[in-house]
Amino acid sequence: MGVKDENWHKAILGEIKTLGKNGTWMITYLSPRKKAIEFKWVYKTNYNSDGTFQRHKARLIILKNHQTEGIDFTETFTLIAKMVIV
Secondary structure, eight states, X not given: OOOOSHHHHHHHHHHHHHHHHTTSOOOOOOOTTOOOOOEEEEXXXXXXXXXXXXXXXXXXXXXXXXXXXTTTBSOOOOOOOOTTTO
């Protein structure tokens, strides 16, 4: 994975586990005529309101600007706003 710090490695594994559990993605084989969608990992350190460390957070970000509708994807997903946030 290229991440040397154990904390970030655990954060990545946690994100992968969550994505698999909620059905966001699945591992599959790629047809020879298709190309993989590019992605990157974004890392963030979360802190409590008093400034103390809370956790390491890793997010898998898909570079959607390389996708073509109908070829690379057929559905789009939108984040849902919660009333607590609004």
